Ligand SMILES: Cc1ncc(C[n+]2csc(CCOP(=O)(O)OP(=O)(O)O)c2C)c(N)n1
């Protein structure tokens with residue numbers, strides 16, 4: 174069992190990573206003069222918990238068969254993904270600041286020009302269906318141990334393809350697929366239909382027989398507990414809010 178000192182230092186580590194992700198999201202988009210810093214910042218806490226404790230990926234060997242897959246379904250938040258890549262040492266600070274420049278691998282939306290990106294995202298509603306395909310291949314064809322993590326936006330949940338994918342994940346028993354919903358209450362032009370009603374998202378996912386949960390309290394420590402169960406999401410300005418999952422998920426501790 175972790176001591177309170179260990180717990181404090183882990184919380185501090187999550188906090189530091191999340192802050193760096195927020196700072197790098199601002200720096201990159203400021204340098205580019207365009208992009209989506211706020212969409213990136215709202216998911217910083219969940220990204221920090223994910224990369225510090227759950228994502229199993231050797232970024233120096235992107236072709237390694239058992240590497241976890243990370244799909245940023247809300248691809249407009251590409252600075253978040255690039256800040257993650259910088260945090261894990263996959264790209265340099267100099268490359269981070271090349272966001273949206275001609276010839277840069279860091280395009281406005283992620284593309285497989287980067288070896289850790291499986292698929293181009295940005296057209297909302299595509300990430301989870303693709304994640305289902307990758308998870309299915311991992312389970313049925315490759316018999317690989319990798320997990321597939323998909324970060325979704327809350328406005329993106331209005332896309333029917335997400336719910337079709339949720340149903341298929343459940344049908345196929347994809348316990349290697351985790352959908353993380355970043356609930357920041359906002360879409361492109363204003364509030365989402367469900368706002369902060371994270372219980373409604375959970376109920377709908379459970380209706381698809383997905384294992385789902387939320388972290389309804391601001392604070393990164395509260396985010397980590399559901400993350401261990403394989404489910405999470407965050408709130409506005411990068412505060413932890415709730416998180417959730419697709420497929421019949423086991424506890425991450427069981428993986
Ligand atoms: C299929 C599709 N329709 C519309 C858009 C335009 N669009 C870009 S971002 C966005 C809002 C996304 O909101 P949300 O999913 O909540 O992500 P957030 O920025 O809040 O993290 C929209 C509608 C798109 N990228 N794809």
Ligand SMILES: [Mg+2]
Pocket residue numbers: 326327328355356357358359360
């Ligand atoms: Mg949103």
